[in-house]
Amino acid sequence: MNVTITVNGEVRSASVPPETTLLVLLREHFLLTGAKTGCDVGDCGACTVIVDGKAVNACLMLAGQADGRTVTTIEGLATREGLHPLQKVFEETGALQCGFCGPGVIMSSKALLDEIPNPTTAEIRNALAGNLCRCTGYQKMIEGVHEAAEMLQSTTTPATLATKTPATPALAALPQR
Amino acid sequence: MADDVMERDVSVLEKERVAPVETLRRSDEALRLPAVAPPTALPLEPPLVPQVGEQTRAVGLRAQRPDSRNHGLGLTRYIDDIALPGMLFAKIKRAGVASARIVRIDTSKAEAMPGVKAVLVGSEIPVNSFGPSLQDQPLLAAPIVRHAGDGVAAVAAVTEQIAEAAIDAIEVEYEPLPGVYDAIEALKPDSHKVHGGDTNVYASKIIKRGDVEKGFAQAYRIYEGRYYTPGIEHAPMEPFTSIADWDANGRLTVYASIGRITLARCDMSRTLGIPISRIRVIGTVVGGNFGGKNEIRHEPVLALLAKKAGRPVKGRFTRVEEFVASTIRHAFTMDYKTGVTKDGRLIARQVRMVLDGGAYCSFSETTLGKACILSTGPYEIPNSLAEGYVVYTNKTTAGSMRGFGAPQVCFAYESQMDEIARDLGIDPIEIRVRNMFREGSISSTGQVLHSVKVKESLENAVKKFGWEARS
Numbered sequence: 001m002n003v004t005i006t007v008n009g010e011v012r013s014a015s016v017p018p019e020t021t022l023l024v025l026l027r028e029h030f031l032l033t034g035a036k037t038g039c040d041v042g043d044c045g046a047c048t049v050i051v052d053g054k055a056v057n058a059c060l061m062l063a064g065q066a067d068g069r070t071v072t073t074i075e076g077l078a079t080r081e082g083l084h085p086l087q088k089v090f091e092e093t094g095a096l097q098c099g100f101c102g103p104g105v106i107m108s109s110k111a112l113l114d115e116i117p118n119p120t121t122a123e124i125r126n127a128l129a130g131n132l133c134r135c136t137g138y139q140k141m142i143e144g145v146h147e148a149a150e151m152l153q154s155t156t157t158p159a160t161l162a163t164k165t166p167a168t169p170a171l172a173a174l175p176q177r
Numbered sequence: 178m179a180d181d182v183m184e185r186d187v188s189v190l191e192k193e194r195v196a197p198v199e200t201l202r203r204s205d206e207a208l209r210l211p212a213v214a215p216p217t218a219l220p221l222e223p224p225l226v227p228q229v230g231e232q233t234r235a236v237g238l239r240a241q242r243p244d245s246r247n248h249g250l251g252l253t254r255y256i257d258d259i260a261l262p263g264m265l266f267a268k269i270k271r272a273g274v275a276s277a278r279i280v281r282i283d284t285s286k287a288e289a290m291p292g293v294k295a296v297l298v299g300s301e302i303p304v305n306s307f308g309p310s311l312q313d314q315p316l317l318a319a320p321i322v323r324h325a326g327d328g329v330a331a332v333a334a335v336t337e338q339i340a341e342a343a344i345d346a347i348e349v350e351y352e353p354l355p356g357v358y359d360a361i362e363a364l365k366p367d368s369h370k371v372h373g374g375d376t377n378v379y380a381s382k383i384i385k386r387g388d389v390e391k392g393f394a395q396a397y398r399i400y401e402g403r404y405y406t407p408g409i410e411h412a413p414m415e416p417f418t419s420i421a422d423w424d425a426n427g428r429l430t431v432y433a434s435i436g437r438i439t440l441a442r443c444d445m446s447r448t449l450g451i452p453i454s455r456i457r458v459i460g461t462v463v464g465g466n467f468g469g470k471n472e473i474r475h476e477p478v479l480a481l482l483a484k485k486a487g488r489p490v491k492g493r494f495t496r497v498e499e500f501v502a503s504t505i506r507h508a509f510t511m512d513y514k515t516g517v518t519k520d521g522r523l524i525a526r527q528v529r530m531v532l533d534g535g536a537y538c539s540f541s542e543t544t545l546g547k548a549c550i551l552s553t554g555p556y557e558i559p560n561s562l563a564e565g566y567v568v569y570t571n572k573t574t575a576g577s578m579r580g581f582g583a584p585q586v587c588f589a590y591e592s593q594m595d596e597i598a599r600d601l602g603i604d605p606i607e608i609r610v611r612n613m614f615r616e617g618s619i620s621s622t623g624q625v626l627h628s629v630k631v632k633e634s635l636e637n638a639v640k641k642f643g644w645e646a647r648s
Contacts, residue, residue, distance in 0.1 A: 099249075
């Protein structure tokens with residue numbers, strides 16, 4: 001069957017067997033390997049992507065069900081101007097250790113922040129309930145989401161900063177801290 | 178004429194010379210790669226990790242991983258993100274019975290399925306056993322199945338679905354055997370012997386200091402208790418995944434998220450019967466290890482399937498296989514007997530523990546050793562005797578996991594310390610401070626300890642978790 005989805009702003013189609021999941025479509029047909037296969041039964045959340053604004057387990061959604069929809073994966077978050085605040089704070093707070101759950105956690109958090117710009121800790125915990133992590137103990141992720149929410153609400157997010165000043169070339173001097 | 182030319186001064190063309198390879202190979206700061214390669218497509222701000230040659234202060238800075246930038250961007254290439262052209266997918270059929278003899282395996286239906294490129298059973302493996310200390314674990318059971326997660330046959334097919342259907346089409350006939358499912362039961366003389374022989378005990382360790390009997394005779398009170406900790410699965414987010422690929426010269430390349438590459442090469446060399454120099458293992462970024470990815474699992478099976486099919490083969494454990502066919506933390510049954518003086522000083526401790534090793538040895542010997550060494554706790558006890566045994570049972574194999582036995586014994590001795598403190602009416606912190614290692618203390622193994630910071634650590638912790646304010 002033919003499936004056409006808008007993934008990270010780009011319209012892409014593929015001809016796939018009907019049992020193909022959205023996860024396999026993204027990973028094997030579109031080579032977007034950011035979403036991970038952790039359990040393949042919807043328990044771990046490593047495959048989380050955003051479909052029409054909602055965080056979903058890509059392993060539980062058939063590619064056919066995603067036909068005509070808009071999908072955002074981890075690869076679609078950073079822009080030429082800079083990292084998404086979530087990616088930035090997760091890096092800074094050490095919320096990513098082995099990193100395997102990271103893309104899923106970041107996508108779940110993004111779906112939350114898109115809906116609730118200033119979530120409470122309980123709301124963050126609830127949003128991340130479907131994302132398992134074996135390294136971090138979740139605390140740094142929750143702190144990171146709070147921090148990212150603040151960054152997104154303040155006027156000087158890294159993205160807006162970067163538009164004002166030209167992007168520094170990679171490997172330039174470290175920012176002063 | 179020629180003489181004239183020879184006598185003239187010869188001028189040499191001025192030319193810039195390229196440094197010879199030897200010069201380039203010298204450690205040169207400018208030639209080294211930065212700790213994090215700059216992302217190629219996205220002109221992002223530089224990574225927040227110290228760069229080569231840069232002086233940084235460490236204390237007071239947030240610790241950052243050099244690889245977390247790529248983790249957050251979804252650019253990290255884990256093993257499952259790698260695909261080779263023409264790659265097949267492998268699935269292993271699990272026994273599903275804990276103790277049995279394989280009477281017959283019929284793979285003909287699977288072999289006839291379109292898309293199936295190779296089928297493998299245990300009898301085809303050159304040396305069908307592996308293990309880091311005892312080589313007692315078969316790659317595919319033949320003919321004895323010793324736990325439900327034992328593989329019995331493997332298939333490589335063009336898609337994962339076809340491979341899955343093919344292993345379902347393999348018919349295996351089992352003759353049930355008796356089994357043993359409890360470590361204490363396994364100690365009994367009349368229990369089922371998992372690996373034959375007279376006993377299920379395959380490793381033991383005894384550590385003795387002083388004379389416990391004399392210590393118990395002098396004790397004001399003696400406390401006895403049995404403590405039990407269960408088996409635990411590491412459950413890393415990334416399941417075991419590997420890719421095996423042969424080249425035309427008969428050299429094998431294995432991509433695997435494995436922690437011990439040289440051990441993996443040794444085990445593969447042994448099982449496949451080829452020299453270690455022909456095996457290359459590429460360790461990929463590990464998506465969680467916790468001790469569970471320290472040895473090979475299915476790599477030689479994938480290699481043999483790849484050889485049969487003439488194509489690279491990828492195998493990925495399902496989450497269920499991750500629980501039944503990998504290793505787990507040892508379940509411990511621990512008997513603690515401790516003699517104390519009136520003021521709460523430990524003067525004798527006897528520990529007997531039985532480790533449930535599951536069906537195969539794996540890292541049991543290492544775990545047993547460390548558990549016995551640490552079983553008396555961070556306390557100075559003049560008389561101690563620790564005895565440990567590992568037994569085979571028809572259960573999931575126990576192997577290495579963070580701490581190698583240390584957390585299990587810690588649960589036991591600290592539980593008993595609380596019981597002693599409660600009974601003697603001494604504050605639980607106070608009784609620990611009275612007994613703990615100090616500078617120059619001698620441990621149960623006879624080691625003289627230096628730079629001992631147990632007391633400071635405990636005092637710090639007490640301050641931080643508000644022990645004084647407890648109700």
